[in-house]
Amino acid sequence: MALPLGIDFEFRKLIMDVHVSSDKIKYCYQCNRCTDNCPVAAVQNPFYNEITNCFDPRLIVLTTLLGYKDVVMAVAGTKSALIPWGCTVCDTCDTVCPQNIEVTEIITLAKNVTTGAGLAPDNVVAQAKTVFESGKAIPSQPAIERRREQLGLPAVVAPDVNEVQTLLKAIGADKKL
Numbered sequence: 001m002a003l004p005l006g007i008d009f010e011f012r013k014l015i016m017d018v019h020v021s022s023d024k025i026k027y028c029y030q031c032n033r034c035t036d037n038c039p040v041a042a043v044q045n046p047f048y049n050e051i052t053n054c055f056d057p058r059l060i061v062l063t064t065l066l067g068y069k070d071v072v073m074a075v076a077g078t079k080s081a082l083i084p085w086g087c088t089v090c091d092t093c094d095t096v097c098p099q100n101i102e103v104t105e106i107i108t109l110a111k112n113v114t115t116g117a118g119l120a121p122d123n124v125v126a127q128a129k130t131v132f133e134s135g136k137a138i139p140s141q142p143a144i145e146r147r148r149e150q151l152g153l154p155a156v157v158a159p160d161v162n163e164v165q166t167l168l169k170a171i172g173a174d175k176k177l
């Protein structure tokens with residue numbers, strides 16, 4: 001992947017601050033263990049290949065460490081993008097990293113910066129709106145309720161939407177939607 005020359009030092013500082021007490025990210029020696037053990041990188045799902053060259057946590061660590069903000073924030077659909085949205089936050093990479101680097105935190109920060117700039121993928125924004133409006137990622141539907149009843153499962157307790165909205169407003173999420 002060809003990397004652009006623009007280094008964003010503020011973005012780089014944000015990334016470095018993930019490990020503010022130890023500067024651990026500097027000691028990533030690109031061993032690839034995070035990528036080797038990442039279930040998303042292993043599957044190389046066509047969905048992810050469509051929106052980026054591949055999903056590769058090692059490359060995300062390298063790119064963010066170098067301050068290549070534009071690469072990390074590239075809009076979904078841009079083939080040169082190294083966007084972080086494939087990460088399911090399973091934390092496997094954090095567990096296996098020999099340098100104790102919090103890869104998941106770095107990727108989450110990259111997602112947040114991208115969202116703050118209004119460049120989150122449409123499907124992610126739509127999912128966040130659903131959570132804001134219904135308090136659930138998958139709103140309850142009569143068909144789901146019927147199926148649960150047939151299977152002898154208890155009715156799902158309705159979430160407190162006001163509480164969810166209060167929490168999301170407290171972090172400014174409503175203004176980003």
Ligand code: SF4
Pocket residue numbers: 027028029030031032033034035057058061096097098099100101103
């Ligand atoms: S496992 Fe850790 S040290 Fe190895 S490439 Fe990934 S982040 Fe860097």
Ligand code: SF4
Pocket residue numbers: 034037038039040041057086087088089090091092093094103104107
């Ligand atoms: S947390 Fe994300 S990057 Fe790390 S192993 Fe899981 S899916 Fe891969």
